[in-house]
Amino acid sequence: MTGELHYKTISELAPLIRDGKVSSVELTESQLDRIAQLDGHLKSYATIMADSARAQARAADAEIANGSYRGPLHGIAVAVKDLCVTKGVRTMGGSAVFVDNVPDYDATVVTRLNEAGAVMLGKLNLTEGAMGGYNPKLDIPENPWRDGHWAGQSSSGSGCATAAGMAFGTLGSDTGGSIRYPAAACGTVGLKPTWGRVSRNGVMNLAESLDHVGPLTRSAADAGIMLQAIAGLDLNDRTSLPQPVPDMTGTLEAGVQGLKIGYDERYASEDLEPEITNAIADSVRVLEGLGAEIVAVRMPARLREYLEAWPVICSSEATSAHADTFPSRADEYGPWFREWLANGAAHTATEYADANVLRAACVGDLRRTMRGIDLLACPSTHRTPYPITHEELYGHIPPSRNAWQSRFTAPMNYAGLPTISLPCGLNSENLPLSLQLVGHHLSEQLLVQAGHAFEGATDFHKLHPPV
Numbered sequence: 001m002t003g004e005l006h007y008k009t010i011s012e013l014a015p016l017i018r019d020g021k022v023s024s025v026e027l028t029e030s031q032l033d034r035i036a037q038l039d040g041h042l043k044s045y046a047t048i049m050a051d052s053a054r055a056q057a058r059a060a061d062a063e064i065a066n067g068s069y070r071g072p073l074h075g076i077a078v079a080v081k082d083l084c085v086t087k088g089v090r091t092m093g094g095s096a097v098f099v100d101n102v103p104d105y106d107a108t109v110v111t112r113l114n115e116a117g118a119v120m121l122g123k124l125n126l127t128e129g130a131m132g133g134y135n136p137k138l139d140i141p142e143n144p145w146r147d148g149h150w151a152g153q154s155s156s157g158s159g160c161a162t163a164a165g166m167a168f169g170t171l172g173s174d175t176g177g178s179i180r181y182p183a184a185a186c187g188t189v190g191l192k193p194t195w196g197r198v199s200r201n202g203v204m205n206l207a208e209s210l211d212h213v214g215p216l217t218r219s220a221a222d223a224g225i226m227l228q229a230i231a232g233l234d235l236n237d238r239t240s241l242p243q244p245v246p247d248m249t250g251t252l253e254a255g256v257q258g259l260k261i262g263y264d265e266r267y268a269s270e271d272l273e274p275e276i277t278n279a280i281a282d283s284v285r286v287l288e289g290l291g292a293e294i295v296a297v298r299m300p301a302r303l304r305e306y307l308e309a310w311p312v313i314c315s316s317e318a319t320s321a322h323a324d325t326f327p328s329r330a331d332e333y334g335p336w337f338r339e340w341l342a343n344g345a346a347h348t349a350t351e352y353a354d355a356n357v358l359r360a361a362c363v364g365d366l367r368r369t370m371r372g373i374d375l376l377a378c379p380s381t382h383r384t385p386y387p388i389t390h391e392e393l394y395g396h397i398p399p400s401r402n403a404w405q406s407r408f409t410a411p412m413n414y415a416g417l418p419t420i421s422l423p424c425g426l427n428s429e430n431l432p433l434s435l436q437l438v439g440h441h442l443s444e445q446l447l448v449q450a451g452h453a454f455e456g457a458t459d460f461h462k463l464h465p466p467v
Contacts (some may be wrong), residue, residue: 005030006165007464010222013168014072017064024064024075028057028119031077035121035166038467043139044160046082047089048122053077056119063117072225074117079167081158082123083130083204084110084213093204094128094154096137097325097332107202108237109171109213109230116229121167124157127393129318130173130206132401133336136394143185144465145431149385152182154206155216159186162216164467169217169226173203175210176310177381177409180436183216183421184380187432187463189451190216191223194441195416196241198227199234207317208239210310210413219461220420220451224248227444243442251449257291259450261437262373267299271404276379279433283424284377286457287450295373300365303411307403309355309362310410315344316352335396363415370417370440375450379408380421380434412438420447423460432463 005013005027016022032050039045060075080086083093085103087110092098106114113120128135132153143151144164152159155172159182162170172179174192183190191214198213205211215226228248234240263284269277288294300306319326319341326333326341333341370376382405392398403410412419417438424435435454439447455461 006034007218009219010072010076010168010217010225011219013076017075018069020064024057024060024119025054027075028053028077031121031166038164039166042142042144042160042164042467044124044141044157044164044166045079046092046123046125046138046157049089049120053119053121060117060119070117073113073229075119076168077119077121078113078169079121079124079161080110080171081126081155081173083126083173084171085202085204086110086123089123091123091204092138094126094130094135094138095333095337096135097329105202108199108234109203112230118229124161124170126157127154128334128337129322129340130154130175130178131318131337131340132397133334133395134393135334135337140390140393143385144467145187145385148387148389149431150185150388151385152185154178155182158182158216159188162186162188162218163465165464169215169222171213171230172216174212174214174413175206175314176406176413179212179214179216180380180409180419180421184432184434185385187423187465188216188218189220189223189423189461190214190421191227191444191447192412192419193227193231193444194241194418196239197231197418197442197444199237199240201234201236205321207314208321209317210314212413220422220448220455221249221252223420223451224252224445224448246445248445248448251445252452254449255290255453256287256450259292259375260295260373261287261292262295262297262369262376264297264299264378268378271382272379273383275427276384276433279425280377280379280435283435283454286454287377290453290457297369297373297376299369300362302361302365303407304404306358306362307407307410309358310403310406311343312347312351312355313359315340316347317344319344334394336394339397359414362411366411366415374446376438378436378438380436381408384427384433385431408436417441418444418447420451422451422454423463424458425460426463
């Protein structure tokens with residue numbers, strides 16, 4: 001059975017491990033073998049924790065054999081983005097500045113995965129500082145669907161490893177799309193929780209007021225399982241939410257019958273590749289066929305203006321987060337992120353305040369858009385995976401970069417709204433397409449429920465890259 005394991009879901013594996021039909025050691029060794037086989041080329045991992053993973057797997061098997069089964073993540077091999085600090089293991093945040101950073105504690109999300117009995121395979125590569133470009137001294141993950149194509153940013157290693165069967169679930173972070181972009185580009189599920197639902201204690205910051213931490217998996221149910229493990233109040237993160245965490249898979253089979261799903265046809269088609277537009281429209285029809293009521297809505301009329309505030313807020317907060325190393329060690333940063341931090345340092349307090357006024361207005365308008373609906377349907381990203389060179393990814397901020405490209409992601413970071421990204425087909429070049437569903441605050445359970453219903457009607461989540 002070992003050869004069949006790598007694309008199984010957590011939901012499929014959990015009862016096999018619980019019942020002793022598959023051991024955690026067997027599962028972990030199969031994953032380490034696959035990483036050894038593929039990752040020399042795909043480069044999703046920054047650090048592979050083989051020895052500790054094997055020890056965790058042996059401990060999981062012993063506990064389960066003694067009747068101490070912890071739940072669906074017990075014995076399951078996972079990995080985390082390399083900005084989640086891990087005790088005794090270097091945590092670089094995609095930057096050469098931190099190549100010697102070996103923390104003496106675990107991030108709360110790492111602690112909670114350990115408490116759930118998960119096996120930690122390693123730390124995953126990302127863009128420098130979790131922004132747009134890579135540090136020239138570090139690796140760039142490939143898109144497992146096609147070499148030389150965009151793998152999403154910034155959680156590119158998380159998307160790559162999950163899609164290629166080199167972890168059964170991973171953690172990413174999202175400040176303006178960094179869970180949704182790699183989920184879309186690599187053809188996985190990505191769940192961005194409500195801001196504060198998951199502790200950011202021990203997660204290296206890009207922009208504190210916008211950062212979210214969440215899972216990338218190969219099914220909606222698996223995303224719910226991982227979120228269940230990491231969510232909840234943490235007194236080490238004063239911004240974490242005190243509301244109780246529901247059973248994220250407790251309504252898994254409830255479907256979408258009677259749900260009101262908002263859809264702005266213009267928003268889901270303007271300035272987009274026709275194949276994205278058509279895939280989203282088809283996905284909405286699938287949901288309607290499952291019993292959802294599709295409600296015409298309008299996204300904020302001033303959205304273009306509102307999006308201009310995101311780079312000001314993000315770069316300003318990033319400069320604050322890197323105050324200990326920038327500009328004092330500016331030469332050690334790559335050109336992309338160094339420019340980003342310099343831009344942040346150049347913004348005045350007035351510019352930052354004005355940007356936050358625009359953000360607040362966007363949040364208010366988005367609340368009105370969401371009024372009277374349960375979920376909003378739209379694309380996860382503005383384009384499908386596209387050819388891109390290492391020179392571009394290692395280089396300076398491209399002159400063509402504009403805030404409008406983040407129209408499907410940044411508004412939800414502004415408002416802290418939860419989202420789920422779901423594979424919804426392949427384009428004519430056999431590259432992934434992705435549907436995004438947006439919920440109200442703390443509606444992750446509903447997003448998992450709706451995502452599971454969509455998967456049951458389509459099976460797009462069962463498509464895998466040709467690796």
